[in-house]
Amino acid sequence: RLIPKWQMRDSNWDADFRDAAQDIARFYQDEGGTATNGVIAVDTTVLEDLLKITGPIQVPGYDFTIDADNFIKRTQQQVELDYFQTQEGKEVNEPKTYISDLSQIVALAINNMTKEQKAKLPEIFSKGIERKSIMFSFFDPILASAVYDLDIDGHLKNTSSEDYLYIVNANLGGKKSSRNVHQMAIIKSKVLSNGQVEH
Numbered sequence: 001r002l003i004p005k006w007q008m009r010d011s012n013w014d015a016d017f018r019d020a021a022q023d024i025a026r027f028y029q030d031e032g033g034t035a036t037n038g039v040i041a042v043d044t045t046v047l048e049d050l051l052k053i054t055g056p057i058q059v060p061g062y063d064f065t066i067d068a069d070n071f072i073k074r075t076q077q078q079v080e081l082d083y084f085q086t087q088e089g090k091e092v093n094e095p096k097t098y099i100s101d102l103s104q105i106v107a108l109a110i111n112n113m114t115k116e117q118k119a120k121l122p123e124i125f126s127k128g129i130e131r132k133s134i135m136f137s138f139f140d141p142i143l144a145s146a147v148y149d150l151d152i153d154g155h156l157k158n159t160s161s162e163d164y165l166y167i168v169n170a171n172l173g174g175k176k177s178s179r180n181v182h183q184m185a186i187i188k189s190k191v192l193s194n195g196q197v198e199h
Contacts, residue, residue: 007031009096015168017041017154018144021137038138041154044072046128047106053117053124054109059102066102075099163197 008027014020021039029035051057051068058065066074075098083095110121128134135154136147147153156166167185189199 012041013170015166016156017135018137020154025139037140038136038143040137041135042128043133044075045131045133046124047071049124049127050106050110053120054106054113057105057109059098059105061101062098075102163199165199 006027008024008031011023011027012020014023021041024039025036048068048071051066051071056065056067062078064074078098079095083089083098089095110118113121125134129152132154135152137153138144138147144153148155165187169181169183187199189197192198
């Protein structure tokens with residue numbers, strides 16, 4: 001399906017998250033939101049971890065329950081197939097409304113957690129930050145410097161060498177297939193007689 005225009009939903013294209021965040025914030029404002037102080041990105045693995053704590057969640061208006069095991073499959077089914085089964089869905093063409101509905105219910109579930117469940121949240125968020133499943137980009141220079149120093153802003157590393165390998169994958173309309181792709185990269189290096197390294 002041809003995508004007629006570039007929108008916020010497709011704006012996370014830059015390998016350096018700080019630059020991508022600028023696009024995301026601009027699109028958010030252009031599409032009816034307000035000016036923002038920054039962008040916090042959270043990927044699906046964090047939500048799966050949260051659902052392991054909350055247990056199954058019923059999203060009002062949808063005839064299924066989600067949990068950590070079926071979250072990805074249910075979301076793909078709803079966003080890519082089920083939404084377009086109705087005439088209204090075809091006309092409105094906002095399939096990711098489900099994500100918005102879901103996020104509100106998950107936020108409510110977090111708010112209603114028991115004390116024991118809430119005690120597990122710091123570990124989920126620290127693991128998410130460590131594996132780059134949560135990234136922060138702020139536009140205030142002081143905050144931007146702080147998250148840069150903590151290496152949680154998704155910036156590309158600087159190097160004194162011209163030798164740099166950074167593999168980035170991206171897809172558009174890829175039906176979220178990246179989750180099922182297994183990839184391996186092998187780099188072979190040797191030191192030449194002049195002391196330079198050849199890869």
